[in-house]
Amino acid sequence: xxxxxxxxxxxxxxxxxxxxxxxxxxxxxxxxxxxxxxxxxxxxxxxxxxxxxxxxxxxxxxxxxxxxxxxxxxxxxxxxxxxxxxxxxxxxxxxxxxxxxxxxxxxxxxxxxxxxxxxxxxxxxxxxxxxxxxxxxxxxxxxxxxxxxxxxxxxxxxxxxxxxxxxxxxxxxxxxxxxxxxxxxxxxxxxxxxxxxxxxxxxxxxxxxxxxxxxxxxxxxxxxxxxxxxxxxxxxxxxxxxxxxxxxxxxxxxxxxxxxxxxxxxxxxxxxxxxxxxxxxxxxxxxxxxxxxxxxxxxxxxxxxxxxxxxxxxxxxxxxxxxxxxxxxxxxxxxxxxxxxxxxxxxxxxxxxxxxxxxxxxxxxxxxxxxxxxxxxxxxxxxxxxxxxxxxxxxxxxxxxxxxxxx
Numbered sequence: 001x002x003x004x005x006x007x008x009x010x011x012x013x014x015x016x017x018x019x020x021x022x023x024x025x026x027x028x029x030x031x032x033x034x035x036x037x038x039x040x041x042x043x044x045x046x047x048x049x050x051x052x053x054x055x056x057x058x059x060x061x062x063x064x065x066x067x068x069x070x071x072x073x074x075x076x077x078x079x080x081x082x083x084x085x086x087x088x089x090x091x092x093x094x095x096x097x098x099x100x101x102x103x104x105x106x107x108x109x110x111x112x113x114x115x116x117x118x119x120x121x122x123x124x125x126x127x128x129x130x131x132x133x134x135x136x137x138x139x140x141x142x143x144x145x146x147x148x149x150x151x152x153x154x155x156x157x158x159x160x161x162x163x164x165x166x167x168x169x170x171x172x173x174x175x176x177x178x179x180x181x182x183x184x185x186x187x188x189x190x191x192x193x194x195x196x197x198x199x200x201x202x203x204x205x206x207x208x209x210x211x212x213x214x215x216x217x218x219x220x221x222x223x224x225x226x227x228x229x230x231x232x233x234x235x236x237x238x239x240x241x242x243x244x245x246x247x248x249x250x251x252x253x254x255x256x257x258x259x260x261x262x263x264x265x266x267x268x269x270x271x272x273x274x275x276x277x278x279x280x281x282x283x284x285x286x287x288x289x290x291x292x293x294x295x296x297x298x299x300x301x302x303x304x305x306x307x308x309x310x311x312x313x314x315x316x317x318x319x320x321x322x323x324x325x326x327x328x329x330x331x332x333x334x335x336x337x338x339x340x341x342x343x344x345x346x347x348x349x350x351x352x353x354x355x356x357x358x359x360x361x362x363x364x365x366x367x368x369x370x371x372x373x374x375x376x377x378x379x380x381x382x383x384x385x386x387x388x389x390x391x392x393x394x395x396x397x398x399x400x401x402x403x404x405x406x407x
Contacts, residue, residue: 003101004122008112010234012122017112022241022302023272026214031155031186033124043071043079046148050179053278054105057175057208059146067141068131073148074156075126086137088130088168092159095130096280102130105161109220117216121157121190125232125253128158133168135196142171149178149185149213157379159190162203166224176215177208184212184240197252204232205377209239211268217244225252225281233261238269238297245302247276250284259292265297267326274302274332278340279312286314294320294327298299303346310341320350328393 004012019025022358047061053126054061063069063081068089071079077091096102112122129145149156164170187209195201204292209215223229248257259275277350292299303316320329333346 003096003106003126007123008107011113012119015119016116017124018113018115018119020115020117020216020243022245023216024260024270026216026241028120028155028186031153032151033179034156042073046071046073046078046150050148050177053177053180054146054148054175054207055144056206057177058173058204058206059175059177060312061143063144065141067139068143070129070143070145071148072127072129072146072156072158072367073150074154077127077251078148084139084141085322085332087136087143088132088134088141089143090130092130092161093129095161100273100390102161102405103149105192105194107165107192109194109222110218114218117188118218119123119216121159121188122187123231124157126157126161127161129160131170132163133165133170133199135165136167138169138395139171142255144173144175146177147182147187147189148176148177149182149187150289151179151185152182153184153186155186155188160192162191162193162201164195164201164227167198169200171204173204173206175206175208178210178213183210185210185214187213187215187217189217189219191216191219193219193229195223195227197222197224197365198226199224200228200230202230202232205234206223207233207235207239207242208237212237212240213241214241215244217246219244219246221246221248221257223248223252223257225245225256226254227252227256229257231257231259231275233259233273235261235263235271238266239271240268241270243272245274245276247278248286249278250280250286253281255281256285258286259288259290262295263290263299265295266326267296267324267385269297271298272300272302272323274300274303274304276306277314278306278308279314280308282309282314283311286312288314288316289297290318292318292320292329294322294324294329297325298328300330300332301349302332302334304336305344305346306338307334307342307344308338312341312342312344314346316346318348322350335403392398
């Protein structure tokens with residue numbers, strides 16, 4: 001088994017029957033895992049055919065203003081190019097071979113037997129990306145990555161590894177997408193993220209999947225003393241089923257994490273998502289902010305803050321907007337103080353658009369649909385800390401195209 005100890009392999013095989021307590025069950029047998037993917041020389045063909053799809057997932061096809069690019073299509077790496085010294089980008093399999101299995105990082109933050117999805121990735125690993133910013137390097141340009149599924153009903157199993165060494169600063173724009181002719185597939189993605197002492201990582205994920213895609217990301221981050229991890233998640237397109245619950249563990253004094261998410265659920269979509277932060281040392285801080293809109297789909301918005309040391313500060317905020325009588329938004333905030341002296345708070349609200357707001361805008365010349373669309377854009381158009389300016393413009397443009405029936 002690829003870079004698994006006998007004990008890890010045994011645990012993974014046992015966990016194949018361990019369904020997650022979150023999200024709907026997934027039948028692996030409904031998907032195909034043996035199709036061949038285009039190789040690197042097909043990158044130009046893919047760009048010609050799917051430029052708009054890639055762009056909407058945050059991938060700049062001209063690769064200008066990017067420190068590096070990584071693109072995986074189905075099971076094979078189609079693009080891996082570095083343009084800035086001090087930032088290393090490799091397919092994960094190459095990195096494991098080059099660095100003797102990466103024992104200090106590989107399956108350390110995410111348990112191999114967390115559930116059947118982590119186990120499936122461990123036992124049937126395709127590839128993924130390895131990104132490392134060397135100690136002290138402050139990259140002025142972002143690294144971009146994209147996981148792309150080109151074939152119908154394909155299963156994609158990836159394991160990503162991100163290491164930002166002491167004092168380094170890095171920004172990653174990571175997209176996920178399917179071909180314009182592909183509606184259905186299964187994406188299983190394990191991501192392990194390590195932010196060193198006084199390092200900083202901004203990680204922005206944009207999902208642009210097909211309408212029948214099922215995705216099960218499994219992510220965890222370790223943040224050392226003085227480190228900062230900012231995670232931005234955006235999903236404005238319909239996806240059949242999404243379930244994720246990333247955990248960040250703050251492992252040193254003064255470590256900070258911020259989770260920001262903006263999601264929309266059209267009819268037929270099911271999103272079960274949230275973030276967990278464990279604050280284990282003095283001066284640790286955390287903020288979890290989410291905005292969710294249901295156009296008839298189901299959204300479960302979770303958040304869990306765990307304070308293990310006096311003086312830690314954390315805030316959890318979830319706001320939901322219902323635009324259909326058939327949808328669901330279920331906010332589940334949790335605060336867990338394990339010692340005296342922690343300072344944690346939460347705010348959760350779910351509601352609908354006030355009729356007086358619609359009437360106010362209609363009195364100023366908008367029709368009802370335009371007025372509703374304007375209010376929705378304002379609700380979703382929150383300031384996301386660390387979002388790159390170019391991506392901010394792209395998000396604004398996408399929001400500008402929203403309407404009362406969906407995005």
